[in-house]
Amino acid sequence: MRAVQCQQWGGPELLTVAELPLPEPGPGQVRIKVAAAGVNFPDLLIIQNKYQMQPPLPFTPGAEVAGEITAVGEGVTGLKPGMKVAALCMIGGFAEECLAAAAACMPLPPGVPATLAAAFVLAYGTSWHALRDRAELKAGETVLILGAAGGVGLAAVEIAKAIGATVIAAASSEAKLAVCTEHGADHTINYSEADLRAEVKKLTEGRGPDVIFDPVGGRFAEPAFRSIGWRGRYLVIGFADGEVPSLPMNLPLLKGASLVGVFWGEFAKREPKNNAAGMAELMGWVAGGQLRPRVSHQYSLEEVPQALRDMGERKVVGKVVVVPG
Ligand SMILES: NC(=O)c1ccc[n+]([C@@H]2O[C@H](COP(=O)([O-])OP(=O)(O)OC[C@H]3O[C@@H](n4cnc5c(N)ncnc54)[C@H](OP(=O)(O)O)[C@@H]3O)[C@@H](O)[C@H]2O)c1
Incomplete structure (x- = not known):
C-alpha cells in the first residue's frame, strides 16, 4: 500500500x-x-x-x-x-x-x-469538549472565538450557536469572516486590521464575553484575556501562532475569571463515556441541520x-x- x-x-x-x-x-x-x-x-x-x-x-x-x-x-x-x-x-x-x-x-x-x-471527529470533538464540558457555555451567553474560520474555530462557531450563545468570530481576513457569518456568527472582528480589545468592548457594550475560545495564542491572548467578562472562562485550545503566550496572574483575579485548559485527545482516552455523550449530542445536531461541517x-x-x-x-x-x- x-x-x-x-x-x-x-x-x-x-x-x-x-x-x-x-x-x-x-x-x-x-x-x-x-x-x-x-x-x-x-x-x-x-x-x-x-x-x-x-x-x-x-x-x-x-x-x-x-x-x-x-x-x-x-x-x-x-x-x-x-x-x-x-x-x-x-x-x-x-x-x-x-x-x-x-x-x-x-x-x-x-x-x-x-x-x-x-x-x-477531532475538530467537533475538541470544540464540544471545550465549550460544553469545560466552559459550560449556556444559551444567552456570549463567546469570542479566535481563529474562527479554522478547523476547531468554525466547529466552535456552529456548536456555540447550537447551544444558543451569541458568537463573536475573529479572524484575519474579510473572506474568512464571511465564512464564519455563513456558519452562524452574529458579529465579526478582522483582527489583522481592527483593535481586538476595542471591538470586543463595543460589541459587548463593555461587559466582555463570558467565554473566549483561543486556538491561536501568541499576541492575541493577552488583549483577549483583558477583554473577558466577570466570571469569564478563557479556553486554552492551542498555539497556531507558534508562540505560547504568558499572562500576568492578576488578570484572572480582577475578573473573577478562569483559565481553562482543553486537551481533547486525553479527555477522549480518560473519559470515554463523557466523550461518547458529546459525540451523541454532536450527531443529533448534525441530523437536525445545526452543524454543517465545511x-x-x-x-x-x-x-x-x-x-x-x-x-x-x-x-x-x-x-x-x-x-x-
Ligand atoms: N487542545 C486540543 O485538544 C486541540 C485539539 C485540536 C487542535 N488543537 C489546536 O488548535 C489549533 C488549531 O487547530 P486547527 O486544526 O483548527 O488548525 P487550522 O484549521 O489551521 O486553524 C488555525 C487558525 O489559527 C489562525 N492562525 C493564526 N496564526 C497562525 C499561524 N501562524 N499559522 C497558522 N494559523 C494561524 C488561523 O486563522 P486566522 O488566519 O484567521 O488568524 C487559522 O485559521 C492548533 O494549535 C491545534 O494544535 C488543540
Missing part, C-alpha cells in the same frame, strides 16, 4: 510517499481502508517533533480517518470487515490503509460521506506536504481532507 512517510523531523517538504506492507491489526485493533483522512494542525506539529506525542521515526502522519474495515485483530467485538467507520488513529492516517484501536472507531450512519466524517479542499497522498503547508500559511478555511484513492 502507499503511505506518506516522515523519516526525519522537519517541515512538510521532507515527507515522502512510500510503498509499505499492509499493517496487521494487533489485539483490540482494526485495519481500515482509508476513504478520506482529515488534516489537523497537530499533524503539522507532530512531523516537526513539536507535539506532546512523539512517535518513533519513521512513521506515517494523519490523526483521523473514515473508511471501511478490512481486518480485525484478536478480541475485537462489534466491528467486522465491511463496516464503514470514522476513527481516531493519531498517526498512520495519510495512507491507503491504517490501523486504529477498535475503541476509537465510530460506525458511520448510512449516507454520511467519508470526506465529511473524516473532517468531523470541507473546503481535497488533496491526494502526494499533495500532503502542500496540505500541511497551506495549513501553516493560514490558507485553510474550515476543514481539508486527504483522499488516498
